[in-house]
Amino acid sequence: MSRIVAVHGVNQYDPTRGADAAAARLGAAWARALSQNVPSPLGASELSMTYYADLLQAAHPAPEGQGPGDDVDRLAPEAVDAVLRWGELLGVRTREAQGRVLAPVRWVADGVAKRYGFGHEPVRKFVARFFPDLLAYLHSPARTRVRQRLADAIARHEPRVLIAHSLGSIVAYDTLWQYTDLKVDVLVTLGSPLAMPDVVLPYLRHPDDSRAFSRPPGAAAWVNLADPGDLVAVPQPLTDTFRGVTACVSTGIGAFRMHKAGGYLSSAATAKAVLAYLEPIG
Incomplete structure (x- = not known):
């Protein structure tokens, strides 16, 4: 059982590891970053990463011969x-x-x-x-498999905190709306592109249209953090588009780290948002 379930963002595919090993490695990195502003370091079992990059990789393999320059x-x-x-x-x-x-x-x-x-x-x-x-x-069948993987993790760990970065915030929002029996004390989103018109908003799914673009029913609270210069978290603030967001926090994480998960996780604002929904660590 982990009190925190995490959902990563883009570009996390690790071809050298299986899904479980990749999840463990990435989860440990997130725990270290988040521990920088908590009273005592997060233990190995405190945070469980839901890894889904392998499912996306299968949906869009890189073209043969494609390199970083092209x-x-x-x-x-x-x-x-x-x-x-x-x-x-x-x-x-x-x-x-x-x-x-x-x-x-x-x-x-x-x-x-x-x-x-x-x-x-x-x-x-x-x-x-x-x-x-x-x-x-x-826009691929991977969406169903990704949501199922996260739903299974939430059901297994029964976390108090669901923390998600970038694309992971869409995955978390989607999953909580699809599986309305799942419950968390708080959904914490970091650098979220959820409000991006044309590209993201038209493709979000809500079983109950009367509550479209609002906090998922399984999240008792929703805290969103965004660097004001984050090129993905647009438009800001999220409260202009979504109802029921408990707090929108504008937090600078550094000009050259404007969308990096590590920058968000190691910020005092993220630690404060997470700790507010956990018993004291240690």
């Missing part, structure tokens, strides 16, 4: 469309990229990098990794 130019058409919509949210005039640029995704990524003061290559790599995972979850 990923951004070889995205599927639906991913290209999602990147263009994302660029519009961030103030990049993507209409100029359509039909007039041979590499529209690269053009948008570079426009975002310039606008927000990031290096071109890190933003290109981020785009190439984020959008294929996001679309593989939203």
Whole structure:
């Protein structure tokens, strides 16, 4: 039994390990990061990671011969469309990229990098990794298997805290709406893209449409944390789109860590949100 069940974000596939070993390794890293601002370190059994990257990898294997330098130019058409919509949210005039640029995704990524003061290559790599995972979850049969894996983990551990980063926040939200008998004291989301119009919002599923875009019934509370410069957590705040969010916390995690799980987990704001729903550790 773990008091915390965690759900990772994109780009976590580990081809050298099976799912259980990869989950254990990633969960230990999350526990170490989260322990930086708690009274005593989290024990090995305190946090259980729900690993699902293997399921997404099966849904969108990398094209043969694809390397880190050409990923951004070889995205599927639906991913290209999602990147263009994302660029519009961030103030990049993507209409100029359509039909007039041979590499529209690269053009948008570079426009975002310039606008927000990031290096071109890190933003290109981020785009190439984020959008294929996001679309593989939203638009493939892997979605059902991912939700089932998380539902099984929550049922097994009966955690007080469900903490999810990036794409994992969509997985957590989806799962709690699909399996309304599951209960947690708090859903903690970090750098969440849940409110992203066109790309994410239209594909969220709610069995009860009257409660669409609201805190899942199985979460007694919902705390969202977002760096104000996070290029994925857009638009902010989440309360503008979702009802029943207990708190939206704007927390800076560093200019060059604007969407990294480690940056969020090691922040005092995240520790405070988690500890508020746990008995004292130690």
